Amino acid sequence: MEDVAIRGAAPADAERLVRLLGILFSIEADFRPDPDRQRRGLALMLAEPERRAVLVAERAGEVVGMVTAQLVVSTAEGGPAALVEDMVVDAGERGRGVGRRLLEAIEGWAAARGASRLQLLADRDNAPALGFYARAGWQPTRLVCLRRPAREDR
Numbered sequence: 001m002e003d004v005a006i007r008g009a010a011p012a013d014a015e016r017l018v019r020l021l022g023i024l025f026s027i028e029a030d031f032r033p034d035p036d037r038q039r040r041g042l043a044l045m046l047a048e049p050e051r052r053a054v055l056v057a058e059r060a061g062e063v064v065g066m067v068t069a070q071l072v073v074s075t076a077e078g079g080p081a082a083l084v085e086d087m088v089v090d091a092g093e094r095g096r097g098v099g100r101r102l103l104e105a106i107e108g109w110a111a112a113r114g115a116s117r118l119q120l121l122a123d124r125d126n127a128p129a130l131g132f133y134a135r136a137g138w139q140p141t142r143l144v145c146l147r148r149p150a151r152e153d154r
Contacts, residue, residue, distance in 0.1 A: 004096075009056045014043075055109070066086060081118070085120065
């Protein structure tokens with residue numbers, strides 16, 4: 001894995017990240033790929049690097065994976081927690097430690113900002129992802145994620 005570097009994303013990475021998000025959102029039942037929305041979301045993430053992170057895994061100058069996280073305030077924890085999202089690795093790179101390295105890096109980013117908890121959502125039918133997270137020490141909770149569109153989106 002020494003030939004894979006983990007680094008912060010740059011605006012120049014946007015199109016490659018949009019492609020990776022397209023892969024991710026095509027396998028998640030609750031989302032759909034929309035390159036324009038993904039570009040806007042990435043721009044917002046990159047605009048506040050102290051509160052939001054976009055990390056990439058790069059091999060031979062090619063971005064092969066990504067993960068994002070955002071800080072939120074947890075009243076249960078009495079301080080910051082990190083919401084980890086957008087964890088995706090190119091199919092040809094899976095099983096080679098890239099995802100593990102990305103998770104370790106985002107955990108380090110969160111810890112450096114005082115986050116006492118990390119949380120993420122995974123599609124309940126994505127057995128490979130759920131197995132990956134379990135092997136990395138993530139545990140399911142008894143909470144259920146609910147969502148609805150904001151008023152202006154209805």
